[in-house]
Amino acid sequence: MVHNTPLLSTAYLPSVQYMACLAKYTTVYIEQHETFPKQTFRNRTLIATGNGPLMLNVPVSRPQGNHTQTGNITVSYHEPWNIRHWRAIVSAYNAAPYFLYYRDGFEEILSQHFSLLSELNDALLRYILCKLKIKCKVIYTTDYQSPDNIQLDYRNSMTSKKKPFDFKMPPYSQVFDTRHGFIPNLSVIDLLFNLGPESKNYLQAL
16 A cells, blocks of 8 residues: 555544545545454444434444454344434434435435445445545555554544544534534534535535
8 A cells, every 4th residue: 555645444434533534635545454343433433412422333243253354344233223323313413404415325325234344334435425525535455554564544543532633623513512512523424414515625624
């Protein structure tokens, strides 16, 4: 991979911080061959509800146990998590000014059954990039990338336990901000549903 090109993890309905990286660079790589770590945004996302922040988690299976690579992680549909996620998103953002403009695409993707987590995340990412009109080339790695060889390694930087790096996140109008105040770095769908076409400018300014 190119030395000065960012390397990211896969992400489920990625954060504002994650999408700001894609808005900044013309090309990014996404790691597929790391050993899948638990409790990260690879299979979860954060939205703002009337009761405050809510974590949505995609249940996954590891065919090779703890040694399963991210690209081989499968999605479990034993429970209708996708229906629950969509209902939570509708409840949280139905009153957002641009929700109706984008809801059909997200609903269509979440109504499908994907074998692999990477396939689910890619379908959502492609739709988000399209709606944001961000022309960033996404390349998936063909082998594991050692941290020692990567200048812009963000695989483990974007987690719920760390503050967004390198930039401050200006407040924008959120559905429940009068109740909870501004909540930064939620899933990018929060930005998209609330700012609509202005979302790209917001991301590029970060």
